[in-house]
Amino acid sequence: MSTDFNPALIPQELSAGVEGGNILEQLQEIRDVINEFANVETWSEPFRHIMEGALAVHRLRLLDLSRREEVLFLELIEGRGLHVRAHDSQCFFYSEYGHWSAYNGVVPQGTLARCKTFLMQLEGLYSMFDNNVLRENEGILVAAQELLRQYGGRSEQLLEACEKAAICRVPPTKTKQQGHGEDDTPAQAAVGMHWTAVMANTIGKLYVKLQTSLLNDSVIKYYIEWCSIDVCQQGGFCTMDGCFVFDPRGGLKAVPKSPQRNVYVHLPHRMLDPVADDVKNRLDMFWKTTYWGNAPAFDVCMASLTLAFRGENVDRAFWGVGSGGVGQSLQTAHLEAILGNYHSCLDMNIYFIDEEMRKQAANLVGKIVVTGQESVQGSRRPMREDIYKKHISADKVPERLPYAIRTGLVELRGWKRFELNAYPKFAGVTEENINSIMRRTAVCRYKATFVDEARIKGREVQAAASGIFPRDPTLKDFLRDKPACLVTLRCIWNYARGRTAAECRAVLENYVVHGGDRGLTAAAVRSSCGLSVREGPAADAIDEALKLPHPGDDDPIAAAARAQRKWQMKSMQVIMDWLIDESKDWFTVAQLRSTKTKVVFSFNRSDAQEKVDELVAAGLLICETTILPKVSKTFIYVPRIATQKALSEVIPLDHDQNMVFTEECDWNRMRSRLGPDTSRMLNMKTLTQGYRQRHVPEGSKRGRGAPSKRITGSETDRKMKEELQVAMDRDAAMCREVRELVEGGEESADHKVAMQRHYFYPVTTRCRRFLKTNGAQNCTRLT
Numbered sequence: 049m050s051t052d053f054n055p056a057l058i059p060q061e062l063s064a065g066v067e068g069g070n071i072l073e074q075l076q077e078i079r080d081v082i083n084e085f086a087n088v089e090t091w092s093e094p095f096r097h098i099m100e101g102a103l104a105v106h107r108l109r110l111l112d113l114s115r116r117e118e119v120l121f122l123e124l125i126e127g128r129g130l131h132v133r134a135h136d137s138q139c140f141f142y143s144e145y146g147h148w149s150a151y152n153g154v155v156p157q158g159t160l161a162r163c164k165t166f167l168m169q170l171e172g173l174y175s176m177f178d179n180n181v182l183r184e185n186e187g188i189l190v191a192a193q194e195l196l197r198q199y200g201g202r203s204e205q206l207l208e209a210c211e212k213a214a215i216c217r218v219p220p221t222k223t224k225q226q227g228h229g230e231d232d233t234p235a236q237a238a239v240g241m242h243w244t245a246v247m248a249n250t251i252g253k254l255y256v257k258l259q260t261s262l263l264n265d266s267v268i269k270y271y272i273e274w275c276s277i278d279v280c281q282q283g284g285f286c287t288m289d290g291c292f293v294f295d296p297r298g299g300l301k302a303v304p305k306s307p308q309r310n311v312y313v314h315l316p317h318r319m320l321d322p323v324a325d326d327v328k329n330r331l332d333m334f335w336k337t338t339y340w341g342n343a344p345a346f347d348v349c350m351a352s353l354t355l356a357f358r359g360e361n362v363d364r365a366f367w368g369v370g371s372g373g374v375g376q377s378l379q380t381a382h383l384e385a386i387l388g389n390y391h392s393c394l395d396m397n398i399y400f401i402d403e404e405m406r407k408q409a410a411n412l413v414g415k416i417v418v419t420g421q422e423s424v425q426g427s428r429r430p431m432r433e434d435i436y437k438k439h440i441s442a443d444k445v446p447e448r449l450p451y452a453i454r455t456g457l458v459e460l461r462g463w464k465r466f467e468l469n470a471y472p473k474f475a476g477v478t479e480e481n482i483n484s485i486m487r488r489t490a491v492c493r494y495k496a497t498f499v500d501e502a503r504i505k506g507r508e509v510q511a512a513a514s515g516i517f518p519r520d521p522t523l524k525d526f527l528r529d530k531p532a533c534l535v536t537l538r539c540i541w542n543y544a545r546g547r548t549a550a551e552c553r554a555v556l557e558n559y560v561v562h563g564g565d566r567g568l569t570a571a572a573v574r575s576s577c578g579l580s581v582r583e584g585p586a587a588d589a590i591d592e593a594l595k596l597p598h599p600g601d602d603d604p605i606a607a608a609a610r611a612q613r614k615w616q617m618k619s620m621q622v623i624m625d626w627l628i629d630e631s632k633d634w635f636t637v638a639q640l641r642s643t644k645t646k647v648v649f650s651f652n653r654s655d656a657q658e659k660v661d662e663l664v665a666a667g668l669l670i671c672e673t674t675i676l677p678k679v680s681k682t683f684i685y686v687p688r689i690a691t692q693k694a695l696s697e698v699i700p701l702d703h704d705q706n707m708v709f710t711e712e713c714d715w716n717r718m719r720s721r722l723g724p725d726t727s728r729m730l731n732m733k734t735l736t737q738g739y740r741q742r743h744v745p746e747g748s749k750r751g752r753g754a755p756s757k758r759i760t761g762s763e764t765d766r767k768m769k770e771e772l773q774v775a776m777d778r779d780a781a782m783c784r785e786v787r788e789l790v791e792g793g794e795e796s797a798d799h800k801v802a803m804q805r806h807y808f809y810p811v812t813t814r815c816r817r818f819l820k821t822n823g824a825q826n827c828t829r830l831t
Contacts, residue, residue: 069116071116071119071120071123071274071275072123072275072277074104074120075100075104075120075123075124075127078100078103078104079100081103081185081189082096082099082100082103082189085189085193087193090196090201091196091203092203092204094203094204094207095196095203095206095207097166098166098169098170098173098207098210099188099189099192100124101121101124101125101166101167101170102170102173102174102188102192103185103188103189104120104121104124105170105247105250105251105254106183106184106185106188106247107183108247108250109250113254113257115261115266115267115270116270116274118257118258118261118267118270119267119270119271119274119275121163121167121254121258122163122258122262122267122271123271123275125162125163125166125167126159126162126163127275129277129307129308130142130307131158131159131162131307132159132271133148133277133279134271134272134275134276134277135276135277135278135279137272137276138150138151138272139151139268139271139272140312141155141156141159142307143156143314144158145286145287145288145305145314146286146291146305146306146309146311146314147285147286147291147311147312147313147314148307148310148311148312149312149314150312150414151268153265155262155263155268159262160259160262163255163258163259163262164255164259165211167251167252167254167255167258168210168211168214168215168255169207169210169211169214170210170251171210171214171217171248171251171252172209172210172211172212172213172214172215172217172248173192173195173210174244174245174247174248174251175213175214175217175244175245175248176195176209176210176213177191177195177244178191179242179244181244183243214248214252217248279310280310281310281312281359282294282309282310282311282359283357283358283359283360284300284309284311284313284357284358285311285313285314285315285357286305286311286313286314286315287314287315287316287317287318287319287537288316288317288318289318289319289320290302290305290319290320291303291304291305291306291309291311292541293309293311294357294358294544294549297548298548299544299545299546299547299548300354300357300541300544300545301545313357313390313416315386315387315388315390315537316388317386317530317533317534317537318534319534319537319538319541321530321531321534323531323534323535324531327531327532327535328535330526330532331527331532331535331536334375334378334523334527337375337496337498337517338374338375338378338379338494338496339494339496340495340496340515340517341495341496341515342492342493342494342495344558344559344564344565345492345559345565347555347559348366348490348492348555348556348559348564349366350539350540350543351543351547351551351552351553351555351556352364352366352463352465352552352556353416353417353463353540354540354543354544354547354552355463355549355552355553356416356417356461356462356463357416357540357544358549359461360461360549361441361442361459361461361462362462362463362464362556363440363441363487363488363556364440364487364488364489364490364556364560365436365440365464365465365466365488365489365490366463366464366465366466366490366492367466367468367471367489367490367491367492367572368465368466368467368468368492368494369468369469369470369471369491369492369493369494369572370467370468370469370493370494371469372469373498373519374494374496374497374498375494375496375498376467376494377421377467377524378523378524378527380393380419380421380467381524381527381528382527382528382532382533382536383417383419384528385527385528385529385532385533386533386536386537387416387417390414390415390416390417391415391416391417391418391419392411392412392415392417392418392419393418393419393420393421394408394412394418394419394420395408395420396420396421396422396423396466398435398439399431399432399435399436399439399472400429400431400432402432402435402446405435405439405445405446406445406446406447406448406455407448407449407450409445409446409447409458409460410447410448410449410458412460413447413458413459413460415460415462416462416463417462417463417464417465418460418462418463418464418465419464419465419466419467420464420465420466420467421466421467422467422468422469423468423469423470423472430472430473430474430475431472431473431474431475433474433475433476433477433484433485436474436485436488437484437485437488439460439464440464440488440489441488442459442460442461443459444457444458444459445457445458445459445460471572471575471576472576473576473578474576474577474578475578475649475651475652476651476652477577477578477579478579478611478614478615478618479579479614480611480614482573482574482577482579485573485576485577486560486569486570486573489560489569489572489573490556490559490560490565490569491565491568491569491572491573492565492568493568495515496515496516496517497515497516497517498516498517498518498519499516499517499518499519500518500519501518501519504516504518570582578618578622578647579618613666616662616663616666616668617668619649619651619659619663620663620668620669620687622647622649623635623640623649623663623687624687625647626643626645626647626649627687629645629647630643630645633686634684634685634686635684635685636676636679636682636683636684636685637656637657637660637683637685638679638682640653640656640660641653641654641656660685664685667688668687668688669685669686669687669688670685670686670687670688671683671684671685672684672685672686699814700814701813701814702814703809703814704814704817707806707807707808707817708804708805708806708807709804709805709807710802710803710804710805711802711803711804711805711823711824712800712801712802712803713786713800713801713803713824714799714800715786715790715795715799715800715801716799718782718783718786719783719787721828722779722780722782722783722828723783724780724783729776729779729780732772732775732776732779733776735772736769736772736773736776739765739766739768739769739772740769775828778822778826778827779827779828781822782822782823782827785803785822786801786803789801789803803823805819805820805821805823805824806819806820806821807819807820808820
């Protein structure tokens with residue numbers, strides 16, 4: 049790939065400049081004119097600023113005050129990278145704490161105060177000009193230099209005099225002959241005035257118009273559109289008494305506050321405030337007990353916070369897993385007190401429903417830390433791994449607030465941490481793509497246990513050695529106090545100033561990849577994805593790839609076939625686990641879709657029919673048709689279990705040649721149960737008549753009146769009547785046959801009667817044999 053580029057091949061186009069209405073270029077040209085003036089080196093920066101306004105306004109009329117002129121003066125007075133700037137479709141104001149704060153609908157009061165002071169000084173400057181000043185750049189600069197000479201070159205005194213002149217000057221009044229209303233044109237009001245006095249009057253009215261537009265929120269959107277610049281945000285943060293920025297190749301360092309620092313984070317704390325020793329000791333005990341036996345995990349937290357303060361995205365979400373009461377919510381409350389508006393809690397439903405992500409994404413933009421608390425309960429759907437991956441990697445996700453029309457795309461940078469009591473569940477993750485979840489996750493299982501102090505009283509040392517510590521009910525309030533927040537913030541400062549970004553990222557990789565978590569992350573992710581947990585350390589995929597002679601020569605078709613086969617085998621294992629849990633040996637697609645099992649399937653159950661057909665085509669499922677109650681004819685599926693030997697090698701499958709067998713009947717017992725006058729047969733006759741009466745034929749209706757509740761005529765009653773009649777007829781025929789044999793002298797001395805019965809096989813393979821006529825196989829067991 050060629051990377052050479054010849055700029056001469058691109059035709060050059062002239063910039064539109066001032067003629068095209070570009071405000072930033074117009075102001076830059078004014079600054080260039082001032083810099084080329086002979087005596088500009090002796091001017092102070094505030095006086096140069098006033099002269100920029102003098103050159104910008106000298107061609108302005110009161111009728112010309114449109115939105116563009118308001119934006120121009122806002123950039124002239126507050127811009128220049130000092131107090132207001134616009135970039136990335138947002139407007140930012142430089143705050144008194146040393147950081148750039150996003151515009152929230154309210155203009156800072158300092159902006160209005162500086163605009164008023166600037167325009168008053170500019171109005172006073174024009175009112176102090178003599179009547180012989182030419183209306184051109186050179187004439188205005190010369191007149192300003194003459195005023196400055198009169199004040200001995202002291203621009204501060206001149207500006208004070210200008211402000212006093214603006215306050216004390218009396219605007220000209222109009223006579224009755226000149227006009228009667230307030231809407232007279234400036235030309236009519238300016239009859240007999242020098243142009244400098246007219247400009248002083250115009251500037252005096254400009255502030256009122258500019259202030260009204262700023263307070264009505266009608267200027268900022270135009271300022272964003274017309275005055276946006278490219279700004280590279282600096283990683284770091286400001287406190288109420290300090291500014292801390294990251295060296296691109298080093299750690300965190302303290303610097304003086306300045307707009308050029310490009311810091312956009314403010315933490316409402318004072319780094320220089322004194323902190324009592326008992327606060328330090330109590331907070332140190334909190335962190336040590338919470339991360340008891342998890343020092344590498346605490347290092348991951350500090351490294352992740354450092355990367356987030358740098359403005360980077362932490363590519364590994366932190367799963368904190370505990371049984372409850374292990375201090376996870378206390379950490380969240382502490383971080384929220386430290387970060388203020390730069391911390392947010394999210395609803396975990398965003399990983400299940402796209403619409404939830406769109407609604408919450410706007411509230412997660414610009415956050416340093418985002419915390420998800422608890423997995424979603426009561427849902428049979430697994431987490432959407434695509435949403436999880438885009439959120440953790442800070443890929444663009446859709447954002448639209450409720451009732452909004454436009455949908456935007458935003459990046460959710462920062463550190464994402466989750467407080468969990470159980471692992472989440474993902475679907476559709478296989479051995480081939482599990483690394484996409486693994487490389488975005490770091491897992492910590494909290495080992496400490498917190499109990500009432502009375503339970504370990506007198507055994508505190510022994511309990512602490514086993515990770516058991518007393519519970520402190522007042523700890524959350526303590527962690528939200530300013531002194532505790534300040535202690536942790538100083539710990540972050542000490543950690544961050546001695547580590548580069550590469551070293552912080554290495555902490556995360558060493559924890560997950562190189563065994564710092566002792567395989568916990570791999571086991572947790574595999575369990576969440578429904579894969580079997582491997583024993584022992586997992587093989588490094590990079591080392592395995594480097595061992596191959598030609599890792600890029602693998603046949604893609606063969607690789608795809610292997611991946612598909614692995615997915616099929618995993619799906620079959622999940623289906624068989626589900627059948628075992630449900631004590632079933634077959635299933636239907638409808639049952640698969642509607643089951644409420646905790647088993648996580650490797651496919652979306654809305655596509656169950658397509659996936660089941662694929663498994664049938666692969667020979668892993670057997671499909672048969674059957675008739676089920678309330679469903680009628682349907683398809684059932686049975687897993688095909690692979691064996692080392694065929695069934696015919698284990699047992700013979702050919703039909704047995706012996707199909708005639710001798711049966712013996714006890715005539716006395718049969719006569720007492722199957723005789724026509726026995727209680728059993730009379731009961732069956734009564735039941736048959738009862739079901740016959742309950743069954744109402746189709747078309748029968750009541751004569752008159754409202755229809756009554758129908759309790760008869762169901763299909764079940766009709767079938768029950770027929771089944772009872774068939775059973776009664778079969779038993780009666782069996783009894784008559786035996787009676788005839790007894791009457792023919794076939795009864796033995798012990799009242800037994802022998803009969804020959806013929807059997808048959810219903811299928812071609814060996815199975816159960818069935819009687820062709822009546823016999824012991826289909827007779828009641830009471831005989």
